[in-house]
Amino acid sequence: MKLTILGGGGFRVPLVHAALAEDGSGVETIVLHDTDPQRVRSVKAVLDERSGGRGPRLVVEHDLAAAVRGADFVFSAIRVAGLRGRTCDERSALAEGVLGQETTGAGGVLYGLRTVPVAMRIAETIRQEAPDAWVINFTNPAGMVTEAMSTVLGERVIGICDSPVGLFRRVARALGVDIERAWFDYAGLNHLGWLRRVLVDGRDVLPGLLADDDALGSFEEGKLFGAAWLRTLGAIPNEYLYYYYFTREAVASISGAAHTRGEFLLAQQSEFYRAVDEPGAATRWDDIRREREATYMAETRNAAGAGERDVHDLDGGGYDQVALALMRAIAADERATLVLNVRNRSALAGLDADAVVEVPCLVGSNGAHPIAAGALGAAEMSLVSSVKAAERATIEAALTGSRSAAVKALAIHPLVDSVYSAQRILNRELSDLPELRAVLADD
Numbered sequence: 001m002k003l004t005i006l007g008g009g010g011f012r013v014p015l016v017h018a019a020l021a022e023d024g025s026g027v028e029t030i031v032l033h034d035t036d037p038q039r040v041r042s043v044k045a046v047l048d049e050r051s052g053g054r055g056p057r058l059v060v061e062h063d064l065a066a067a068v069r070g071a072d073f074v075f076s077a078i079r080v081a082g083l084r085g086r087t088c089d090e091r092s093a094l095a096e097g098v099l100g101q102e103t104t105g106a107g108g109v110l111y112g113l114r115t116v117p118v119a120m121r122i123a124e125t126i127r128q129e130a131p132d133a134w135v136i137n138f139t140n141p142a143g144m145v146t147e148a149m150s151t152v153l154g155e156r157v158i159g160i161c162d163s164p165v166g167l168f169r170r171v172a173r174a175l176g177v178d179i180e181r182a183w184f185d186y187a188g189l190n191h192l193g194w195l196r197r198v199l200v201d202g203r204d205v206l207p208g209l210l211a212d213d214d215a216l217g218s219f220e221e222g223k224l225f226g227a228a229w230l231r232t233l234g235a236i237p238n239e240y241l242y243y244y245y246f247t248r249e250a251v252a253s254i255s256g257a258a259h260t261r262g263e264f265l266l267a268q269q270s271e272f273y274r275a276v277d278e279p280g281a282a283t284r285w286d287d288i289r290r291e292r293e294a295t296y297m298a299e300t301r302n303a304a305g306a307g308e309r310d311v312h313d314l315d316g317g318g319y320d321q322v323a324l325a326l327m328r329a330i331a332a333d334e335r336a337t338l339v340l341n342v343r344n345r346s347a348l349a350g351l352d353a354d355a356v357v358e359v360p361c362l363v364g365s366n367g368a369h370p371i372a373a374g375a376l377g378a379a380e381m382s383l384v385s386s387v388k389a390a391e392r393a394t395i396e397a398a399l400t401g402s403r404s405a406a407v408k409a410l411a412i413h414p415l416v417d418s419v420y421s422a423q424r425i426l427n428r429e430l431s432d433l434p435e436l437r438a439v440l441a442d443d
Contacts (some may be wrong), residue, residue: 017056036082041276046281088432090107175205181201185199219310
């Protein structure tokens with residue numbers, strides 16, 4: 001099989017390559033495509049050093065059409081404007097006293113505005129050059145980008161995220177149960193979902209966990225949200241819901257830090273990519289990866305007093321493993337149940353059939369089929385509906401090039417509290433990012 005990785009110079013590509021090399025997945029050729037030649041050279045150096053020539057054949061291809069032509073699978077993991085764009089998103093929002101975060105709130109809208117047009121061009125190219133390929137979308141905001149691409153590729157594009165499975169692993173450890181024996185009833189949107197039941201031998205064991213302060217205090221979400229709030233909800237939220245439930249504390253923590261997350265990663269990774277021709281690329285990469293994992297979502301843990309990340313969360317097994325499980329299930333018809341970002345059909349009550357949602361899916365050679373999740377509670381559904389409206393407004397603005405539509409997308413997001421703030425945030429972005437100016441025309 002041929003696998004093409006778009007964003008082949010991305011920092012996490014070695015995790016994907018290592019998983020493929022160990023799994024015997026049937027991938028014979030991996031094509032790396034990136035708009036930045038230096039980044040892809042750096043990543044290929046890590047892959048060559050780590051693999052010692054074993055595993056799939058590696059090819060670097062700078063032309064998009066040639067890269068995807070004849071591919072069986074395409075992993076799309078692009079970052080339009082790079083970490084420079086992310087830091088701009090963060091600071092533009094924080095200047096208005098609203099959340100500055102990559103996928104949530106104003107940051108997610110801004111990232112989506114400049115990413116959706118590029119994702120659509122990729123989708124059109126894949127439809128022309130590799131119409132039978134399955135596209136696995138890593139690109140954030142994952143739900144929004146997957147929904148946009150699905151208008152071209154239909155159900156052959158599937159979005160992935162490792163947040164749900166990370167939550168499931170932590171909950172299984174807290175419960176002392178084998179994750180393979182449990183059914184996790186999870187539903188929502190990307191970075192906006194709730195774990196509502198955990199079934200073991202047909203019995204819901206989540207109420208017992210929610211009643212146990214010590215068990216709740218043993219894993220990240222219990223520390224972040226606190227036992228009292230989790231019992232009030234009767235569910236365990238995705239970690240990103242901290243930004244909605246504790247917005248003021250999150251903004252204060254991020255604003256008070258010396259650097260935003262984007263600024264930290266930009267400084268960290270710039271050093272790695274600059275050393276492209278120096279020996280020891282794999283060792284440098286692994287050291288940086290471990291530091292990156294240890295500091296993931298540090299601002300929420302700092303605000304909540306949750307302490308350091310659990311050692312079990314530091315060794316990968318995230319996006320790479322979800323992508324590999326999805327690819328294996330489709331290619332070999334190995335039936336699996338995975339939480340994915342797919343068209344809703346009728347899985348989540350209250351959203352239309354084409355809305356991309358994040359729910360458990362049955363996966364096999366015919367793709368991913370969402371399992372009926374039933375209705376969310378009124379408060380949860382209200383939040384999901386508001387965020388979905390902002391996602392769709394962002395897609396519309398990105399595809400029409402309308403600045404007024406972009407302001408609307410920002411202003412209607414529940415984490416942006418003023419139309420005037422939305423206008424000023426957008427103006428800062430337009431001033432600083434040519435990638436956004438290329439999308440939004442004057443109107």
